[in-house]
Amino acid sequence: MTYSQKFFNSANESNPEGELAVNILVGNIIEIATAHANMLGIGNPAMAHLGAGWVLSRLTIEMTRYPKCNTSYVLKTWVENWNRHFSTRDFSVEDEAGNILGYARSVWMVLDMTTHDNFGLAHLSLPDESVCGEPCPIAPQAKHTEILPYLTSESNANPKALKANVPDAEYTFKYNDIDFYRHVNTVRYITILLNRYSLEEFDRNFVNRLELSFLHEGSFGDTVSILRHNSSPLDSAFSLVSHKTGRPVIFARLTLAPR
Amino acid sequence: MTYSQKFFNSANESNPEGELAVNILVGNIIEIATAHANMLGIGNPAMAHLGAGWVLSRLTIEMTRYPKCNTSYVLKTWVENWNRHFSTRDFSVEDEAGNILGYARSVWMVLDMTTHDNFGLAHLSLPDESVCGEPCPIAPQAKHTEILPYLTSESNANPKALKANVPDAEYTFKYNDIDFYRHVNTVRYITILLNRYSLEEFDRNFVNRLELSFLHEGSFGDTVSILRHNSSPLDSAFSLVSHKTGRPVIFARLTLAPR
Numbered sequence: 381m382t383y384s385q386k387f388f389n390s391a392n393e394s395n396p397e398g399e400l401a402v403n404i405l406v407g408n409i410i411e412i413a414t415a416h417a418n419m420l421g422i423g424n425p426a427m428a429h430l431g432a433g434w435v436l437s438r439l440t441i442e443m444t445r446y447p448k449c450n451t452s453y454v455l456k457t458w459v460e461n462w463n464r465h466f467s468t469r470d471f472s473v474e475d476e477a478g479n480i481l482g483y484a485r486s487v488w489m490v491l492d493m494t495t496h497d498n499f500g501l502a503h504l505s506l507p508d509e510s511v512c513g514e515p516c517p518i519a520p521q522a523k524h525t526e527i528l529p530y531l532t533s534e535s536n537a538n539p540k541a542l543k544a545n546v547p548d549a550e551y552t553f554k555y556n557d558i559d560f561y562r563h564v565n566t567v568r569y570i571t572i573l574l575n576r577y578s579l580e581e582f583d584r585n586f587v588n589r590l591e592l593s594f595l596h597e598g599s600f601g602d603t604v605s606i607l608r609h610n611s612s613p614l615d616s617a618f619s620l621v622s623h624k625t626g627r628p629v630i631f632a633r634l635t636l637a638p639r
Numbered sequence: 640m641t642y643s644q645k646f647f648n649s650a651n652e653s654n655p656e657g658e659l660a661v662n663i664l665v666g667n668i669i670e671i672a673t674a675h676a677n678m679l680g681i682g683n684p685a686m687a688h689l690g691a692g693w694v695l696s697r698l699t700i701e702m703t704r705y706p707k708c709n710t711s712y713v714l715k716t717w718v719e720n721w722n723r724h725f726s727t728r729d730f731s732v733e734d735e736a737g738n739i740l741g742y743a744r745s746v747w748m749v750l751d752m753t754t755h756d757n758f759g760l761a762h763l764s765l766p767d768e769s770v771c772g773e774p775c776p777i778a779p780q781a782k783h784t785e786i787l788p789y790l791t792s793e794s795n796a797n798p799k800a801l802k803a804n805v806p807d808a809e810y811t812f813k814y815n816d817i818d819f820y821r822h823v824n825t826v827r828y829i830t831i832l833l834n835r836y837s838l839e840e841f842d843r844n845f846v847n848r849l850e851l852s853f854l855h856e857g858s859f860g861d862t863v864s865i866l867r868h869n870s871s872p873l874d875s876a877f878s879l880v881s882h883k884t885g886r887p888v889i890f891a892r893l894t895l896a897p898r
Contacts (some may be wrong), residue, residue: 390673391683391692392666392826394819396859403815407651414649424650425709433650449819450684554834555841556662560653560708567651575813579859582814600655600838 381510382458383416389447396579397639399446400453402587403570406439409471409484410566412455416469420459422504427490432499435491436566437466439592442518443473443482446586452476458512464502465489470516485516491561496597524593524631527607527619542609542617549576549606551620553598564598569630573618576606585614585636598622598629614638640769641717642675648706655838656898658705659712661846662829665698668730668743669825671714675728679718681763686749691758694750695825696725698851701777702732702741705845711735717771723761724748729775744775750820755856783852783890786866786878801868801876808835808865810879812857823857828889832877835865844873844895857881857888873897 387408395401417423417434424433447453453475460468471484492499526541530548537543551572559565569592574582598604604620611617614636620629646667654660676682676693683692706712712734719727730743751758785800789807796802810831818824828851833841857863863879870876873895879888 388670388674388677390670391819392669392673392824396814396817396819396821398819401815401818410651411647411649414651415647418647428709450687555655555836555838556660556830556833558655558838559660560650560655560657562655565651571815574815577814579814579817 381512382456383412383419384454384456385412385415386452386454388452389449391449394449395582397582397586398449399586402441402574402590403567405441405446405473406570407567408455409439409441409457409486410436412457412471413469413486413488416457420506420510422506427503430499430503431493432490433493433561434488435561435594436486436592437489437594438487438521439484439566439590440486440518440521441482441484441587441590443586443588445475445481447473447475447481453481458514459506459510460485460512460514460516462501462506462511464500465498467501470514483516483518485518485521493561496563518589521591521593522633524595525617526628527609527617527631529605529607544607544609546608546610548608550603551606552603553600555600557598558600561597562599564629566592566594569620569632572606572620573632573634576608576618581636585638587634588637589633589635591633593631595628595630596622596625602629604629640771641715642671642678643713643715644671644674645711645713647711648708650708653708654841656841656845657708658845661700661833661849662826664700664705664732665829666826667714668698668700668716668745669695671716671730672728672745672747675716679765679769681765686763689758689762690752691749692752692820693747694820694853695745695851696748696853697746697780698743698825698849699745699777699780700741700743700846700849702845702847704734704740706732706734706740712740717773718765718769719744719771719773719775721760721765721770723759724757726760729773742775742777744777744780752820755822777848780850780852781892783854784876785887786868786876786890788864788866803866803868805867805869807867809862810865811862812859814859816857817859820856821858823888825851825853828879828891831865831879832891832893835867835877840895844897846893847896848892848894850892852890854887854889855881855884861888863888
């Protein structure tokens with residue numbers, strides 16, 4: 381049981397290379413997931429009285445091409461699996477001619493909006509026939525790894541961790557980064573990550589694969605260190621570590637491919 | 640001749656106060672304008688061979704309320720007027736029950752994407768009956784004013800200019816700020832402006848009116864001074880002035896109203 385929606389890629393939603401911008405793709409992935417969940421009766425409106433709502437736990441996107449500016453594209457979504465704690469939802473992206481441009485896999489949990497704990501999915505019922513066996517043909521997300529700051533001394537380093545090999549940057553979460561859950565929004569994390577690259581890098585390369593793990597919530601006014609380990613010029617791992625708590629907020633990997 | 644589209648306001652697109660976020664509203668205003676122009680045969684796809692495309696010159700939004708999270712809303716748009724240089728397009732925002740929540744007025748021009756000059760509208764033909772006489776019942780946008788930096792000495796000040804009464808801030812345009820035209824995107828300017836406020840300010844107040852004048856294009860890597868003059872705690876004028884050219888990129892006014 382899949383759900384589809386057609387989108388038009390306008391100049392406003394295109395990147396400087398004339399393709400659908402990654403942040404807009406992620407926004408539309410979340411919108412179509414929301415629309416499908418609402419249609420199945422398991423969306424946020426169905427549990428507003430419980431003070432709980434769906435949040436992303438993990439997101440993996442793998443694209444071989446992006447829709448061009450002034451063309452339409454179709455997003456399809458289906459529920460891959462469902463248990464008491466998490467639900468996995470997949471997506472495909474097709475161009476106007478029906479060619480597959482890429483896939484996405486997302487893992488969702490329900491957040492208790494008062495305690496900000498995992499509320500669980502036990503209060504929601506999803507008929508078995510709503511779960512589609514179709515797998516998502518992209519590699520599973522790799523386990524997230526600790527990234528140590530650029531200036532960590534070797535002696536107190538976790539030997540299994542990556543070590544930042546690019547000087548650390550900083551970012552402070554601002555008003556427009558925060559959404560309904562009063563935490564930093566997924567699309568805004570994508571923005572922060574894309575902004576670590578230059579125009580010239582994206583003129584030469586496109587985002588082939590993006591992995592995002594949400595580890596702890598980021599909140600208004602928090603400053604994070606942006607730790608980055610490049611395993612090659614095209615492969616970067618990122619960890620955003622909160623100054624207030626010392627804990628990572630997200631772990632991400634971005635793999636670029638030459639155009 | 641109006642064109643309407645229904646939207647759902649998800650948690651992902653809501654602000655921390657549980658309403659449609661202003662940046663998302665502006666994005667959807669641009670999307671419905673694009674869809675209507677394409678339908679009338681005067682959109683970017685109709686002039687892609689000319690290397691030209693529509694860009695916003697001015698935008699005014701006035702809202703008495705915003706759609707709540709998990710509700711639908713309807714945007715309507717119509718062409719108010721049309722001449723060889725500019726076209727004015729208006730919008731209304733309605734809630735699920737058909738109550739008017741607010742209006743927007745936008746002025747568009749066509750940009751030559753090679754020279755970045757005004758290409759004009761003479762090559763596009765719009766039947767007279769497509770122009771709707773219906774005016775937009777919000778006040779016209781005020782003329783933009785120079786804002787002088789916070790530390791300007793009185794002696795060399797333009798006497799007609801506003802003087803920043805809040806210390807200047809700075810922002811450098813990054814990759815994700817830049818769109819298809821390779822200049823800073825309207826929605827990203829809204830983000831930069833909203834980020835000058837605290838969560839607490841928007842918990843107490845909402846954006847009642849927003850005026851935006853696009854004066855010169857902002858480009859990747861440009862740093863701007865954010866000059867701000869508060870005429871009251873709820874009324875701010877902003878000018879973003881490029882360090883490279885010394886010229887203002889945008890002029891904006893934001894009027895908040897208590898919730």
